Amino acid sequence: MKQIMLGLMALIATFSLQAQVSTPQPSPLSKIEQTVGLTNVVIEYSRPSLRGRELYGSLLPYGELWRTGANENTKITFSDDVIIDGKPLKAGTYAVYTKPDKVAWDVIFYTDTDNWGLPKTWDESKVALETKTEVYPNPVSLETFTIYFSDLTNNSAILRFSWGERYASFKINVPTDEIVTKDIERAMNGTTASDYYASAVYYFESGKDINQAKIWIDKCISMTENPAFYQLRKQSLIYAKAGDKKGAIVAAKKSLEAAKVAGNTDYIKMNTASLKEWGAL
Numbered sequence: 346m347k348q349i350m351l352g353l354m355a356l357i358a359t360f361s362l363q364a365q366v367s368t369p370q371p372s373p374l375s376k377i378e379q380t381v382g383l384t385n386v387v388i389e390y391s392r393p394s395l396r397g398r399e400l401y402g403s404l405l406p407y408g409e410l411w412r413t414g415a416n417e418n419t420k421i422t423f424s425d426d427v428i429i430d431g432k433p434l435k436a437g438t439y440a441v442y443t444k445p446d447k448v449a450w451d452v453i454f455y456t457d458t459d460n461w462g463l464p465k466t467w468d469e470s471k472v473a474l475e476t477k478t479e480v481y482p483n484p485v486s487l488e489t490f491t492i493y494f495s496d497l498t499n500n501s502a503i504l505r506f507s508w509g510e511r512y513a514s515f516k517i518n519v520p521t522d523e524i525v526t527k528d529i530e531r532a533m534n535g536t537t538a539s540d541y542y543a544s545a546v547y548y549f550e551s552g553k554d555i556n557q558a559k560i561w562i563d564k565c566i567s568m569t570e571n572p573a574f575y576q577l578r579k580q581s582l583i584y585a586k587a588g589d590k591k592g593a594i595v596a597a598k599k600s601l602e603a604a605k606v607a608g609n610t611d612y613i614k615m616n617t618a619s620l621k622e623w624g625a626l
Contacts, residue, residue, distance in 0.1 A: 372415035379494045381502045382521030384427065386494075390419035390441075394489045400509040405445045410453075412462045413443045413506065414490060420458050428518035429454070430476040439473055443506065443513075450478045450506070450513040478513040486510045499551070522551065541565035546579060555587045574603035574612050581619065594625045 372391040379386045393415040398404050405411060413419040418440035425436050440458045444451040454474045457464060464471075487507050495514075496503040499521050505514040525547055532540040545561035548554060562580045566572050572580075577600035584593035597616045604612035620626040 370416075374416075375492075377492065377494070379497075379502065381494070381497060381517060382499045382519045383425075383524045384519035384521070385422075385424040386502075386517065387422040388420070388492055390414035390492060391416040392490050395509065401445065401447070401511065405508075407446050408444055410463055410467075411443050411445060413441045414492075416461070418458050418460055418462070419492075421454070425520055425524070427520070429474055430478075430515050432474050432476060434474045445513070446480070448480055450480060452476050452478055452513075452515055476515055478515045480511050480513050483507060483510050483512050536564070538565045538568040541568070542576060542579070545583060549579070549583050549586065555583065558583050559587045559589075572599070572603070574600045574607055574609060577603060578612055578616060581616070585619070585623070590623055594620065594623050597623070598625070 370391070372393040374389070374391050377388040379388075391414045395404070401407070420438055421441050422438040423434065423436050427434050427436075434454060437456075438458055439454040439456060440460065442453040442455055442463070444453075452475070453472055455464075456471045456473050457468070486509055490506075490508040493505055493507065494502045495505060501516055501518045503514050503516055505512050529540075529544045529547070532544070541561045542565040545558045545565060548558035548561070562576075562583050565576060566580055569576065577596050581593045581596035581600060584590075584596055597619050601613060601616035601620070604616060617626065
């Protein structure tokens with residue numbers, strides 16, 4: 346009996362020791378959080394590596410459904426409704442499946458995200474969106490499967506699946522303009538000088554109604570006791586874009602003087618260059 350008890354204690358001690366030992370995962374988990382405009386996009390996936398294996402046509406058979414990573418589902422979450430390659434996709438979390446091929450990949454957004462890898466039974470009713478991407482050569486061969494964003498703008502981004510000597514990509518468009526416009530409309534009900542300034546700058550930089558931007562920047566300046574050089578600079582640029590060179594020159598001169606007082610050499614140079622361009626110096 347004593348020997349049995351000693352044996353059990355030794356076995357328990359062995360299991361306890363094993364439970365305390367951590368080893369690295371062969372396909373480690375990665376999480377990417379990217380803000381595109383005002384929309385948050387989160388990707389969670391496990392990253393397999395080649396380890397000397399042949400990739401395309403072997404490890405990734407052509408035309409077969411792939412979990413787009415390893416282990417659990419690769420998941421993507423959008424905080425707002427988005428457009429994928431011209432197709433609408435609702436805000437939410439999706440499993441991302443792909444069918445790699447030589448010249449194009451099929452990318453599938455699947456509403457069921459609780460599968461380990463591929464679903465046991467594929468349900469077409471759970472396909473929220475499917476798109477086809479072209480395949481491009483990688484400038485450098487990647488040992489480890491990598492998902493990343495590129496070409497970020499206020500309204501879009503490119504998402505790339507890159508592994509080995511090739512990558513596939515698709516475009517995500519986000520509703521930045523719609524969100525900002527609604528925020529502006531809400532803000533105008535209790536507007537501050539900062540609200541007017543932010544709205545004017547957005548309209549100016551986004552190529553929207555420049556005359557509306559002019560109205561808002563004027564409101565900002567009129568509500569500000571001592572307008573800052575950067576506010577006056579923006580006013581001059583908005584006036585110039587609206588075709589009011591005289592008003593642009595007046596605002597640029599005020600910005601130049603304010604920049605001199607503040608000792609901001611960058612704005613001194615920019616205003617001086619604009620005044621020369623507009624024939625005021």
